[in-house]
Amino acid sequence: MAFTVGISRYERPYESLRIAVERAGGLPKISPGSRVFIKPNIVTWVPGGVFPKWGVITTSRIVEDVVRILKEGGFEHIKIGEGIVYGGLLRDGITKEAFQTLGYYHLKRRYGIETIDLFEGPFKRVQIADGISLNFSVEALESDLIVDIPVLKTHAQTVVSLGIKNLKGLIDIPSRKRCHSKNGKGDLHFYVGRLFIGLPPIWTVIDGIFSNERGPGFDGTARRTNLIIVSHDVFSADKVGSTILGYPPSDVPHLVHASKVLGRPIDLSDVQVVGEDLNNLISFHKYSFDYNRDNSLPAVMDRMGIRGLSYWKYDETLCTYCSFLNGAILTAIAKAWAGTPWDEVEVLTGKVMKPSGTKKHTILLGKCMSRLHRNNSTISHPIFVKGCPPKPDEVVKAFREVGIHLDGALLEHPEGYVSRFLKKYEGREDFSEEFFRID
Numbered sequence: 001m002a003f004t005v006g007i008s009r010y011e012r013p014y015e016s017l018r019i020a021v022e023r024a025g026g027l028p029k030i031s032p033g034s035r036v037f038i039k040p041n042i043v044t045w046v047p048g049g050v051f052p053k054w055g056v057i058t059t060s061r062i063v064e065d066v067v068r069i070l071k072e073g074g075f076e077h078i079k080i081g082e083g084i085v086y087g088g089l090l091r092d093g094i095t096k097e098a099f100q101t102l103g104y105y106h107l108k109r110r111y112g113i114e115t116i117d118l119f120e121g122p123f124k125r126v127q128i129a130d131g132i133s134l135n136f137s138v139e140a141l142e143s144d145l146i147v148d149i150p151v152l153k154t155h156a157q158t159v160v161s162l163g164i165k166n167l168k169g170l171i172d173i174p175s176r177k178r179c180h181s182k183n184g185k186g187d188l189h190f191y192v193g194r195l196f197i198g199l200p201p202i203w204t205v206i207d208g209i210f211s212n213e214r215g216p217g218f219d220g221t222a223r224r225t226n227l228i229i230v231s232h233d234v235f236s237a238d239k240v241g242s243t244i245l246g247y248p249p250s251d252v253p254h255l256v257h258a259s260k261v262l263g264r265p266i267d268l269s270d271v272q273v274v275g276e277d278l279n280n281l282i283s284f285h286k287y288s289f290d291y292n293r294d295n296s297l298p299a300v301m302d303r304m305g306i307r308g309l310s311y312w313k314y315d316e317t318l319c320t321y322c323s324f325l326n327g328a329i330l331t332a333i334a335k336a337w338a339g340t341p342w343d344e345v346e347v348l349t350g351k352v353m354k355p356s357g358t359k360k361h362t363i364l365l366g367k368c369m370s371r372l373h374r375n376n377s378t379i380s381h382p383i384f385v386k387g388c389p390p391k392p393d394e395v396v397k398a399f400r401e402v403g404i405h406l407d408g409a410l411l412e413h414p415e416g417y418v419s420r421f422l423k424k425y426e427g428r429e430d431f432s433e434e435f436f437r438i439d
């Protein structure tokens, strides 16, 4: 049996999506009275909305076109929902602001769709493997169809972030943190590769108007890619999306897990691509951030000449919440560097990192590191920064203890530092905010 994936070039609003939908076999064949739940990808939101959204969050262009096509297909009961964090934290009003800015309330007025902040719950436990459960949004679980609208992008930990990975936004925060475990039960790839288990049918529309190299966030580099990929089978959509980003599905660990769960080939032998020659669409996107040779510093900081500090490269156990903070801390460290080597400091993050045993000071960032190494006698001077994720003022205090004076404002108010990433798109007419508005 072959699963169909329809691809179109994005040229015009609505029409281009309509073509991809037809190439993928048309709308889902369920009754118009069915409950439809749309899941866009709004990985984060920064207050004020001033940050690069291209290749990071789903365009409102595609969301509106999907809603229009569903309405024309007679679907009456449509909800759109997302659970959004800011700077790695829940924040009152952030989902409302995102929905407002992205024009979702216009969709409400124009098409009568309902908007849902998923973090308001409720959630229900779903078993995804023997003895392993995650808590999924009841809104999504009780729908008859999930319309999954991820962005065509890479991910620093999971290689790609497409339809299956976008489903992680349907689970609550404790479950999201659990996905970054690394123990006898599984790892991030194991969890992500099972996120579709127990869910209603999924219709996937990959928004590739923009793609993202070194995603999933605004510190990656977006490209104008102009593709729309549609399939009634999320695994097939992801295998095709991954191939387009330059990764055979067998190079993506969570897709390998998914293939085992589904008992299907990891290659494209059970997929029929309609509309474009896949070979002409492949464009390699790097997924991992460059570090120096021993992974002790981001390459750019190593080139700055920073010495006396080993801020070891993140691993897959670092949750989104600590990850966002990590980016802000590294920016603050680069700003604090004055040319004098620091005093043999190392920073450990995530859930499994081990100390080098050779440094004078070890900063243990987050609850996980603090717990894991609370009695580690190989650490000469441990500095615990508890919290899940840690509080910015405690991070500043910890670094001050080893003579590194961070600008606390960068950590407290990341919106300032985030907006700097807009610079690389200045003057680029093909990168317009219009894609994230609905008038």
Ligand code: SF4
Pocket (backbone or CB within 6 Å): 177, 180, 317, 318, 319, 320, 321, 322, 350, 351, 365, 366, 367, 368, 369, 387, 388, 389, 390
């Ligand atoms: S401390 Fe950080 S890595 Fe550990 S669970 Fe909390 S957010 Fe995740």
